[in-house]
Amino acid sequence: MVLPPLVKGSLQIGKLILLQKQIACKLVLKDVIPLDSIRFVCGLDAAYSRIYKGVAVATLIDIHNRKLIDANVALGTPPLQYIPGLLAFREAPIFYTALRPLLHQCQVVVVDGHGISHPRKAGIATHIGMAIKKPTIGVAKSKLAGTIKVVDGEKYVELQGQLVAKVLVHRNNELYVSPGAYITLSSAVKIIERLLEPDKSLPLPTYYADTLSKMLARKLDKRVIEPKTLKQHKLMDILRRTELLLI
DNA sequence: GCGACAG
């Protein structure tokens, strides 16, 4: 798996950067699955709890009825502090842990963060995509690298002579959509547009992952929920049983 | 040297 080695302290940032360049070399940016056949999509996001550190949530959405059909959570301490450009080494391990149980059911994964719209074309969505060998899409709320270029009245991010992301304006906010791996930019955009709702700031998969991870982080800190509970029962069962249900 | 900088 391409998921990062656990790096400590001041350890060689140069090696992480080299690793990203190697990932980018092997990157596949072609569609590997017809758009029409896509029905189940996973979403990944994380929040931070003071006590339990990283709280990652993976969601599973059915594009047909646009509903949340499953969710999974993973708790863990990030191996690294946040460094722009190296987010994957901080969050990808816990993302993968949360995603794993849902992996066989989904055809595409939407990640909170960039794909190839990244200084080395290896954002967190690319890391995840190369690791699971499935199409991934990065959706970020702000730009990390590159310059804005307008083509036919549409805004894109250009980087190293390539259009790496499209800027979607949704509810007065910009969303940077970029392919992670195994998908083209145009297909990625079509899928994300299909997952946007007028009353939600993010595409459904990451919207629910965002909402749930923040909620769980808060409940964990308030000790309303025990970490043990999250491991023993499936998150979806808890959501169905509790008043936490906002879906 | 200076500015930029996902979450």
Add this chain to the structure above:
DNA sequence: ATCTTGTCGC
């Protein structure tokens, strides 16, 4: 990402 009350506005 997170620390955080009231407050402005639909």
